[in-house]
Amino acid sequence: MQDTLFTVNGETETFGIIGNPVHHSLSPEMHNASFRALGMNCIYVPLPVTDAHKGVEGLKALGFKGVSVTIPHKQDVIPDIDNIDPVAEKIGAVNTLLIKGRGIKAEKTVYGYNTDWLGANRALEEKISLKGSRVLILGAGGSARAIGFGLLEAGAEVVISNRTINKGESLASRLCCRFCPLDELDQVKADILVNATSVGMVPEVDNTPVPGELLTKFSVVMDIVYAPLQTRLLREAEAAGCQIVDGLAMLLYQGAAQFELWTRKEAPLNVMQEVLYRRFK
Ligand code: NDP
Numbered sequence: 209m210q211d212t213l214f215t216v217n218g219e220t221e222t223f224g225i226i227g228n229p230v231h232h233s234l235s236p237e238m239h240n241a242s243f244r245a246l247g248m249n250c251i252y253v254p255l256p257v258t259d260a261h262k263g264v265e266g267l268k269a270l271g272f273k274g275v276s277v278t279i280p281h282k283q284d285v286i287p288d289i290d291n292i293d294p295v296a297e298k299i300g301a302v303n304t305l306l307i308k309g310r311g312i313k314a315e316k317t318v319y320g321y322n323t324d325w326l327g328a329n330r331a332l333e334e335k336i337s338l339k340g341s342r343v344l345i346l347g348a349g350g351s352a353r354a355i356g357f358g359l360l361e362a363g364a365e366v367v368i369s370n371r372t373i374n375k376g377e378s379l380a381s382r383l384c385c386r387f388c389p390l391d392e393l394d395q396v397k398a399d400i401l402v403n404a405t406s407v408g409m410v411p412e413v414d415n416t417p418v419p420g421e422l423l424t425k426f427s428v429v430m431d432i433v434y435a436p437l438q439t440r441l442l443r444e445a446e447a448a449g450c451q452i453v454d455g456l457a458m459l460l461y462q463g464a465a466q467f468e469l470w471t472r473k474e475a476p477l478n479v480m481q482e483v484l485y486r487r488f489k
Contacts, residue, residue: 221250222271223470226257226264226285227278235276238463238483245479248471260284268307268316274470275305282350289320296322299357301350304466321469324351325358327462328402328432335428335451336400339363344388344396344426346370346417347404348379351432355404356383367396371405394422401445403431408439416440423448432458437488456484 225235231254239252250273257263260281265288267275277285282301286292289302296302302320309316332338341364345352348370356379359366366385370376373389380387388396407417413436423429429445434455442452464475 215249216251217249219249221248221273223250223252223274224255224267224272225252225276225278226255226260226267227276227281228256228258230254230256230278233276233278234459234484234487235463237487238460238480239467241479241483242467242476245476246471246473248473250471257281261288264288264305264318267305268309268318272307274307274466276466277303277305279350286320288318290317292320293322295325295357295361296320299325299354301354303462304469306469321465322354323462323465323469324354324458325361326465327458327460328355328430329358329362330461330465331453331457332400332402332428332430333362334457335453341365341400342398343367343400343402344369344393344398345402345404346390346407348372348375349404352404353379353382355402355432356385360385364400367398369393369396393418398425399427401426401429401450403429403433403439403441406433408441409433410435414440416444420444420448423450426450428453430458431455434459434488437485456481456488460484 225233236252236254243250282303285302299322302322304321304323306319307316343359343364344367345356346369356366367388368376368380369388369390377387403417405417407415423445429450430453431439431441432455433439437454445452460480467475
């Protein structure tokens with residue numbers, strides 16, 4: 209197979225990720241491996257950007273075709289988008305830009321999407337049907353918001369719980385769903401538990417957001433933390449007989465959705481998966 213990463217030429221289409229910082233991102237490796245696997249003359253580069261508006265203007269001027277957007281710009285890019293996907297608009301955050309307009313002088317149109325929720329839904333749907341499922345989401349940050357809207361979109365019933373009560377209540381009210389304080393989780397009836405907090409992440413790997421004895425009631429437990437891959441929550445959930453979904457599954461499927469939006473080709477999931485899981489072996 210031709211190694212297109214090293215045959216960059218005048219026909220090469222450019223993609224990238226804007227954020228600050230971006231050096232740790234797994235997306236360049238994942239997308240470049242996919243382009244190479246499909247023999248596409250495309251390249252994906254990390255772009256540290258401090259000003260979202262200037263960043264998007266620069267991407268348009270330079271003829272970029274598609275861009276991932278990460279922290280802290282998922283909200284800041286919205287004013288620069290010409291056409292925002294309705295779910296991304298409801299979430300209030302965009303992680304994917306598609307820039308259309310042929311030729312360097314052509315007027316560019318920027319489309320904005322959120323694929324985080326698509327990634328979370330697809331990762332869960334491998335284990336359980338979401339329509340009609342009851343889901344308890346822990347957390348009220350950016351990821352919880354995207355996952356919450358996505359699950360409602362799929363027809364699930366959602367309950368939010370969060371350490372800071374007013375933040376949790378505010379997200380629950382935006383989602384039009386119920387809030388439950390962390391110390392009343394034993395009263396929640398749910399099929400799926402999603403940890404969308406950073407609890408359990410390195411270096412505090414011995415922490416877990418839910419006491420192990422509460423886990424038996426869930427059929428599926430997903431932890432979006434992926435460092436470490438096997439969090440304490442996932443180990444205890446597996447021991448309690450739950451099906452588990454690790455944080456790389458969401459990352460994989462959000463990336464696959466981006467790839468498909470940009471290229472209109474089916475993402476080479478096996479290649480992307482291999483790149484991601486190799487990093488955590
Ligand atoms: P935010 O900072 O927006 O939200 C963090 C959430 O975690 C808040 O709800 C916060 O609660 C809660 N939290 C943090 N520390 C504690 C603690 N000690 N005890 C209880 N709750 C706590 O972060 P994001 O939503 O962007 O990301 C959350 C996690 O998800 C991160 O670990 C991130 O790496 C991971 N992630 C994974 C992705 C994937 O594809 N797998 C994608 C994006 C993120 P409070 O409101 O009380 O502060």
